[in-house]
Amino acid sequence: MFYHTKRLQYEAKPEQPDAVYAHKLQELIGGAWGEMTVTMQYLFQGWNCRIEGKYKDMIMDIATEEIGHVEMLSTMVARLLEGAPSDQTAKAVQDPALAAVVGGMDFQQAIVGGGGALPSDSNGYPWNGRYIIASGNLLADFRANLTAEAQGRLQTARLYHMTDDPGVKDMLKFNLARDTMHQNQWLAAIEELKKDGVEDTVVPDDLLDEEHREHASSLWHLSDGESSDQGGWAGGTAPDGNHEFQYNANPEPLGGMASAPKPEDHLYATYS
Amino acid sequence: MFYHTKRLQYEAKPEQPDAVYAHKLQELIGGAWGEMTVTMQYLFQGWNCRIEGKYKDMIMDIATEEIGHVEMLSTMVARLLEGAPSDQTAKAVQDPALAAVVGGMDFQQAIVGGGGALPSDSNGYPWNGRYIIASGNLLADFRANLTAEAQGRLQTARLYHMTDDPGVKDMLKFNLARDTMHQNQWLAAIEELKKDGVEDTVVPDDLLDEEHREHASSLWHLSDGESSDQGGWAGGTAPDGNHEFQYNANPEPLGGMASAPKPEDHLYATYS
Amino acid sequence: MFYHTKRLQYEAKPEQPDAVYAHKLQELIGGAWGEMTVTMQYLFQGWNCRIEGKYKDMIMDIATEEIGHVEMLSTMVARLLEGAPSDQTAKAVQDPALAAVVGGMDFQQAIVGGGGALPSDSNGYPWNGRYIIASGNLLADFRANLTAEAQGRLQTARLYHMTDDPGVKDMLKFNLARDTMHQNQWLAAIEELKKDGVEDTVVPDDLLDEEHREHASSLWHLSDGESSDQGGWAGGTAPDGNHEFQYNANPEPLGGMASAPKPEDHLYATYS
Amino acid sequence: MFYHTKRLQYEAKPEQPDAVYAHKLQELIGGAWGEMTVTMQYLFQGWNCRIEGKYKDMIMDIATEEIGHVEMLSTMVARLLEGAPSDQTAKAVQDPALAAVVGGMDFQQAIVGGGGALPSDSNGYPWNGRYIIASGNLLADFRANLTAEAQGRLQTARLYHMTDDPGVKDMLKFNLARDTMHQNQWLAAIEELKKDGVEDTVVPDDLLDEEHREHASSLWHLSDGESSDQGGWAGGTAPDGNHEFQYNANPEPLGGMASAPKPEDHLYATYS
């Protein structure tokens, strides 16, 4: 069960409205790597966690924090939209700066949201549940989380350079810092899983003997670039300590012809 | 530009048809973590790669391999569907095993695909482009790739236990092995990025001084689990070597009240 | 079965083309609350209506009208796009008004629609069937319809202020009026359901004794705003005449710990 | 900012696992009218609320409660999936009850979720942001909320009859009760908006003089059912007290021919 305080985790006050930036900021709310994603991903992971204690408790701590990030960004968007020229017709525009705004606004923020944030990304595409993963396997999921915080900080950093508003930048400095923390946090948690002996390097930590081991270590050179054999992935011991990388320089297919069986008559697949 | 050989990378021949399993296998074709995802993710990453040489060449090698994985799985699905009882009415079913098949088939594989595979997952939801990321930042993207191979091998391992067909299992042993290789490969590539000095631990490797450093290392304890301070993420040096983890046991909000500005009249937001 | 006349229900002639406004108007065609939604929602409700007579006949009257609203808006969009500068390159733009148009057009209206309307909203997202509800329960559905006409009139009113074209405004005055009528119509129909004794206040009109009655009237105060106890929802008799509102000022959870069971081995959920 | 307690708002313990019911329950989590919808709808409405005080505080109270409902249902689903026969092949099924389970399970709950809940509905379609509305106009949005609680209680009631598990039924009795409360709550809030004079009957409370008043009160009889003139919507004073309903028994179109203008050459629309 959850409780809410009306105060924001961190301040979200722009110095001035900026409707085009409000459009761009939608990416951090409803984009594939936005705050709705980490909110829902961490919540579902916490609820799906099968091992009680520190892992689950930590996941729920950060999940709960992320709801507040959606709140901060939505608040910022509404404030950036104050006085947005949504009722301005194009033909009346006489100023290039206004022209950029009239062309670059998110029309739905006005028509649908009444000047508020939307659960969508910067191209107006709605957030959806296929963005998240809660597989029950903590190593697989912590890697997903590390990715999310990395892509999230990358996008935040890009957006940091797209504004010069001190209020916006102040909030983004908080967001950047949290994303730094959270990258470190998931990296530490991945180490902890190994230290605790519950997961190892390869996900899942099983079937390593059943799988065709002769194919578990070779890079198939299927594109004619000249340099793919020059990386650490083409030779030496693999990170799992259990395989020696190999380079398959002239790969040939191992299987037979791709083909599909004779069709059932009632399906009318072409056959003769 | 691409070339194709009609031979499969590895054999994809079931011993017997199994329409329910053909339904489940769709997850590995068109699911969020399926072969269409890694195919398109690696292709777009290769095309978006801004640094010529070993990284780009390696990405294109594996991208090209993945197209062939979609081919293997689609071939397997068509063969598993041979003779599927798609024309069987429920009321005529007299056998529990057939009842399970009639209830558990993917109807679209017959009605739409004529007994072939679909670009959809095991719930019939189509693959879509928001599943992939090609950000141009190789560390962020390699983490995404490592995640994809981990989730992919996890799903493959689960599916391995859902069949006892030797032909299917033989192919999955190849897929499992490739996912092992590819997890090692991306782990090695992440190390190589650091070794080459082009990326570091935190993505992106910038704004670490501009961000609010005081918030870049603390876990906010916002859920009442008792154990989140017992992990390596709550104290000690963070993985980036640049921060000391801290535990914020009684977190208070730092911002002011969440609020939205007075609305423009023409938007008819409720105000008084 | 349906018949069509080529004349529009109401005239849809702009005085002048306006490509940016044609972009915005897409919301009323293919948006979640646009005319495609009410068309399909009312049609499916009519077909799903289990009580013959006045309700069903009225639903089919309005459903049939709404198809004509999609027609009016699509016609308006095509006319607003006449001569749109879709072939204008940005670098040749020398006028701010044109710049706003070049930046603010819906590119797909030209590239895909050849200057015609699309079945999409003002962010280019396609209309989809999850927007509509036809549950078979008329009270639940009439509330959905009332909502649709309210959101629809709200968006139309916002759009009314975003143009000064007399021809567009004339059509919107018709649309606004129909939305007024339709709000009144669904409100009247909701009253009629109660008057006829087929539905009451709470949907569905059942299980009111089975449900945990002690939890059917209390507002849980889970956010620290100070004023939620000052509304009519925090005390007194509830609108159904069957409950007394209560205010749970210091809510405590009633359930046990959230937890998930020990996982099956073959699913590889982390466990120790 | 939010806080979380690990205890559930209400207990969510099935007496026995039931994988088919776990599939059906997804509708209440990730369906268009499920708990993710009310969670996000109320949160975005609270953040988008432009009038401080009782309305906003009440919205945030209920928004915060709804996050906990997603938690309860996700917990219930994980427990219903305990020991689910996801590794059972169809051909080995010898019992009709098991056949129903093998055919009726949600395969993704095993393959993707590792035995946990998904952010999807009972057809495996992911929750998405277009399901919610936060328009800033409280009357329009409270009607949407009333609809959501009505459709939600309707679906819950249907699901109540699809199980005989006492533990599941006990939780649903709580959910039903909350949906009763919330329907009453939004009805009361709608009354309060009128009592406070901030909103009236028609949304928005404006342009009632500008719109074509002669078209604001007539039912167009466009389908040949005989009874649509027999309801309260076809005559008498409309609910807004401001119009007299009329019945347009033989409606003729008022506009001219539907047509699209001569196309631009470079768009290659067919013309002669």
Next chain:
Amino acid sequence: MFYHTKRLQYEAKPEQPDAVYAHKLQELIGGAWGEMTVTMQYLFQGWNCRIEGKYKDMIMDIATEEIGHVEMLSTMVARLLEGAPSDQTAKAVQDPALAAVVGGMDFQQAIVGGGGALPSDSNGYPWNGRYIIASGNLLADFRANLTAEAQGRLQTARLYHMTDDPGVKDMLKFNLARDTMHQNQWLAAIEELKKDGVEDTVVPDDLLDEEHREHASSLWHLSDGESSDQGGWAGGTAPDGNHEFQYNANPEPLGGMASAPKPEDHLYATYS
């Protein structure tokens, strides 16, 4: 503007209910090639038609017919769902035929639709606007229409073999016949466009001199199948009468290296 009669274009009465078949029939309502697609595709094409007269009038005739096909199929689905065992628990199933139904029903038809049809396909995926095309170019669009009627009849024929209910089969015999008619109709219309001289073989009928003519007639042999040169597409005069087919047996790329430019610093693409 549209009118409606309550009588169906053709009878839609099953002899007996069949809930699994009601699930499958959804494909013809809300599938990519279902009746909602042809309804909306023809309506938008009619409204987007830039040449008055026989073409536009014919498009509107068939568009109007198609709305009635959605009506027939939705009526059929509701009747097939009469008495569906949606409240049956799996564990109580004792009969294989019932097991197939319980596993193979569309749960949303009960939970969401209350026993009615949904605007979704047979995998529960909602119909969406990206399924349709109304490009303004009649030849391109008539080819799309011919395709839709071909895929539609193919799916109807498959479904014809999936039932033995005389009532269902009777309706499908009407649907099959209309799809035969409509394939002939679009074929005739394509001929008429050429006969009238408004369109030719290649869409659009322009830029045939500007394009690189040397690449407008050769098949690039990029897959190692041995027989692609044995079809009429590999030699002789092309159907447009304007090109001679050629076979490029050993194709080499014509362009330079695929590469992306040096990135902007603020986008943090990896570079060294």
Next chain:
Amino acid sequence: MFYHTKRLQYEAKPEQPDAVYAHKLQELIGGAWGEMTVTMQYLFQGWNCRIEGKYKDMIMDIATEEIGHVEMLSTMVARLLEGAPSDQTAKAVQDPALAAVVGGMDFQQAIVGGGGALPSDSNGYPWNGRYIIASGNLLADFRANLTAEAQGRLQTARLYHMTDDPGVKDMLKFNLARDTMHQNQWLAAIEELKKDGVEDTVVPDDLLDEEHREHASSLWHLSDGESSDQGGWAGGTAPDGNHEFQYNANPEPLGGMASAPKPEDHLYATYS
């Protein structure tokens, strides 16, 4: 299995960057009729082809070519985005040409793609698997392919007129030529199917006697346009040589009333 060469099939070098055009070009990558569609459609058709030899080999030749078209367009987009003013704030814009760019850029190309192409269309909507068809029936599918190449060339021709960059135009001249070839190719293949006697005019070539033949040739005149009887589709022999077109000038419904059966109690459909 596939191989890749780093050289492009044809050169993709713009003379100058143009960020607005890069936005528009997304349609040809990830649009419903873009290169991702033909790539995946032809691949799945090839894998689903049930008749070995020239048809299958030809499909795989062109499928493999299309992957390279996605590569060309993605490369072009990245190059067009070089130096794009994604970090430019609207208020600093002083030039109309720049205003058009700032308003008309695809923000996700910068924020998400780091200056690279996205698997989305020109409205930012992601490519998805429901765009493609691989039915197993070659005539139905070749018609879909002919449509795709026609719509694709139409969109390419429109885009050809939206730029004056010689490098872009040079690449589009290649694309136009390939689309010309591919239209001819599918037309020839359709003829070949008939010549080989494996398919005929109507899809599928069956049930022509079972269907209600009296309804297989008449145009139902359901819209009041005056000219729909003036086309070749209203009289004379139909293209299949098997029917005589008829014109149903005053069509009456043939079925009974549309109605839905009495609902099950537990579904709470309104009934009295």
